[in-house]
Amino acid sequence: MASTNSTSTEPLPSPDDIAVKAVNKRYEGLVTVRTKAIKGKGAWYWAHLEPILVRNTDTGLPKSVKLKCSLCDSVFSASNPSRTASEHLKRGTCPNFSSGLRPNSSLSPLPISTVAMPVSNNHKKRSSPQMGASSPPYQNHSLAMIESSRFCGELGYSPVNNNSVGVVTNTGLNQQHLMLSGGKEDLCALAMFEDSVKKLKSPKISPSPPLSKEQINSALELLADWFYESCGSVSFSTLEHPKFQAFLSQVGLPTTLRREFSGSRLDAKFNEAKTESEAKIRDAMFFQVASDGWKNKNWYNLCCGGENLVKFTVNLPNGTSVFQKAVFTGGVVSSKYAEEILWETVTGIGGSVVQRCVGIVADKFKAKALRNLEIQNHWMVNISCLLQGFISLIKDFNNELPLFRTVTENCLKVANFINNESQVRSSFLKYRMQELEYAGLLRVPSPKCDPLKNFASVFPTLEDILSCARVLQMVMLEDSFKVTCMEDPLAREVAGMVQNEGFWNDLEAVYSLVKLIRGMIQDVETERPLIGRCLPLWEEMRTKVKEWCEKYNVGDGAVEKILEKRFGKNYHPAWSAAFILDPLYLVKDTSGKYLPPFKCLTREQEKDVDKLLTRLASREEAHVVLMELMKWRSEGLDPLYAQAVQMKQRDPVTGKMKVANPLSSRLVWETCLSELKSLGKIAVRLIFLHATSSAFKSNWSFMRKISANKHSRIALERAQKMIYIAGHAKLERRDFSNDEEKDAELFSMSGSEDGMLAEVFADAPLVVELLESVGVVANQISS
Structure with a gap:
């Protein structure tokens, strides 16, 4: 974290310079977009909207960017060109706009879909897909694009300025007006003629044959599976949405799905999943x-x-x-x-x-x-x-470590001051947009929530302040803020904190500790370890926390006390017993033997192992189990089998090294260690237990x-039945997330729209299979 006390050799730019730079950058960006659009690589409306710089009458410096309509010279805000086009051009507000006008049109006639027909009882309204978006019908009629100079030369007259139909030159920018020999009524004849030309150019493709009964049943099966396994993301009412029903009709599927999916088909799917699960348990x-x-x-x-x-x-x-x-x-x-x-x-x-x-x-x-x-x-x-133990550890640090309370109170004071003071808020939003390209306020907890007790509610505040460190420092250096500090003691206090290196060091320390624990939580959620892994994971947590204490100069006495207290609350003797009995954790000694890691246990944990094994065994076998435990402790496992159990390979998904055959630990006890019969019966039941x-x-x-x-x-x-079907399918796929998390991850992804679409289809195999079964290809749907 850079210190706020450090000085810079370069003077900070003035607010006026920053504003001028932002206006010029916005103007140049819009000009670039318009240039590409005119070449056919962008939205249609840029042929009619032109970016202009509005300058200050006193200084001559640019102060804003506007959009000028080249058809009627109206001026609009440049904040949202798409909305301006929709409201001014598409809705008919512009008196000179015609739905047939397009940038870079050739001399050939427009497709018939772009020629608006007069509204009558015998004709339907035509849409305009060629415009880049579906356009509403217009009352003014469009005409094919014609080079006006050539047209006038051939007919021997100049265009007149009246209510006739508008055309554009071959540059696609300057508008002229001309009169057809037959008047506006000729547009209907022209539309019919152009429609005939279009049919000759693109003969109508014969419709595909209807789906067979088997294809329909197969598609409905896949659609039902997807609906049930979504577990509520898709509601029954969605099945009756007009657009979805139109899609079903388009691909040749029946549209009456709600009753079928909530009745016999649901019962059949539930019985099928339940029968399969019960068979596995038996x-x-x-x-x-x-x-x-x-x-x-x-x-x-x-x-x-x-x-x-x-x-x-x-x-x-x-x-x-x-x-x-x-x-x-x-x-x-x-x-x-x-x-x-x-x-x-x-x-x-x-x-x-x-x-x-x-x-x-x-x-x-x-x-x-x-x-x-x-x-x-x-x-x-x-x-x-085990997962709940690590989650509770964050709460323990928040409740018992004074550093957390100090950082929480200071950050809330800074965030509330920035958000509530109008002048300071404006400066913050301006600099945040400039530095981070985002102008939102700092996130703060809900008034109903006590941030000192619920750390999860205040963590986003810490995250925002840490990411806006430079922005906050820029706000403090403004002359207007210095004036505020002279009058407001709270402003002086906030400025003192933001400009104090200790504030940032403490904030970074708390943030990094929480991120450390959250990283361990995420690993546990992903790996879903067995109970033999509990002791090594807690030891890994101790090591990381100790390194954190050294890095941020935090006394490790109080931290270690909190950590051990939480460990004691979650500890179970089975952790120690599974750690000793699992061949995965055998350690090679100096003699070459692979022996159980008793040296890693405390004296109390060794006693826990004896007590637990005695309880799990029958009364007649209790003493035999202890004798076999001594033999296991002294002889261990054959080195060849031990190495086979501990063999690892790289996971292609995570890139981490994982055990090649996780079931080999149990199989060793049932085969290679058959002489330890009584201990083996307990071991195979103990080491497979899940920790989460x-x-x-x-x-x-x-x-x-x-x-x-x-x-x-x-x-x-x-x-209940839908939950069962969804749960059965998710556990079969080992998919433990929910759709809300997937959606959040999807929208936070960077990359092209095509990449996002590919991710969607890659994560929805049933949807892809459904589309393939009815003869619809995913990229055709997306286009």
Whole structure:
């Protein structure tokens, strides 16, 4: 962060110089755009709109840019040329504009679609697709483009200035007026003649044959899959949108879809997905239940009035997950109620053999419910979500580290002052547009939100101020602001903070720590680690936070205390046991053996391993398990098999090195370590457990619809089925994001429009497959 105390050898430009430079830049840009348009590489209306510089009468310096209509000499603002063209030219405000006028027209006749026909009962209004956009019909009639000089020479008279039809010269810029021999009525004959010419040039293509019944059924299947898997992004009412129904008719599909998609077809899709999921669960010897949604999130409160959607998925030993059900809860739920729902889910999946469920992972709602079920069923391992632990760590730092409170209060003071003082706000917007090409205000939390308790609400403010550091310094150097400082003590205080290097250092420290933790959260969301990975991830967090303390000269005593306190709240003995038993973490010693990393555990964690394994084993096998654990500790695994388990390869998507075969850790215990039979039965159940509970993310729009119809049994049942179908499909694709996030990412992408379109179709395989099935190619649709 550059210090504000540093001096520059170059004088800062005056506000007048900056304004003149901006006006000239705007003018040159518009001239460039118009030049390209006249050559046929831009919008049609630039042939009639000409950028002009308006100069100050006193100084002679340019003060603004205007658009002048070359047809009627009217002058308009240059802020939005497209809107000016629509309001002045298309809507008929310009008295001399004719819909047939186009820049750079050749001497050949215009297509018939550009010739406006008189409005009558026997003729439909014609549109103008050749204009670059659909144009409304006009009352004044258009004529084919004719070179006026040649026309006049051949007919032997000069154009007269009356209400006849306008034409342009071959330059496409100067307008003349001429009279047809038969008057305006000749336009109808000319239109019919030109239509005949067009038909001769482009013979009408014979329509494609209608779709067969099999093609229609196949297309409807794909369309239904896309509709259900969108999980609320597309509503039932959208199926009846006139434009969508016109599209269906165009490609030869039936248009009555709402009843079919909400009736028998929905039931069939639901039964198909449910049968497939239940078959996968039956084939597995054991499983883990994951429940996500107990924790009341802010967007649930905003969109659904406190309504939570708790999603249950089943994690299987082969690495797959299947959707099980979704439960709607109203607001805050007691631990006892949560415990009952969790147990009902376990018995509903496992039936009478509840021992098949070896554990539960849930976002940290009520640890008491998980602990009670674990105590009542000794074979279960119930853990809190690792992701929630890292998210809570940000809250801990905000609540307990004084640096966060100081930075939050100072940034809110700066942001509110900049946004609320009109003169200062104007200067800020001007410099922000100049430096960052964006003139928005600084984001501040909602008045209903307490930023000192909810750090997520104030983080955008910190982000904005950090990105506008240079802009804020430029505002402080203005003479007008210096005058304000002499009169306003708050202005002096804000100026002192902005010009103080310590303010920026503290802000950057808090921002970088939050970004560090958020980066770890994103990695966990992407990798979805097993519980054996929990201890290494927390150790990685400790290392990064320690480096942060050294970089920003923050005392690590308080920071380390906060970190260890959060670790203790989320820690489960199963983390240590899975870390020791997973061959993925074996360490090669000096003798060449691959042994479990007991040296990485504390004395208390070693005791946790013994206690946990004793509890998970039956009473008869408890002592045998401990003996086999000692053998595992001293002998480990054959080096060849250990190396095979730990073999890694580069992920083509992320570019990171990942384990080549994640299932090999479990397979080693079931095959190569068969002599450790009792310990092996626990190991294969323990090391496959997931550390996070996050299922796929629901669309907010869908949640709002469900909340609005939750009192209707039929609507709620229909919503449950759609959630099940969508959840089943998303877990099969391992797609855990929601459409709102994808849309936000898409619109933030840089690049051409074609690249964005390609991204859309690449991310919608069902849509592409549907278009192909009805004979429509995606690039034809986009064009």
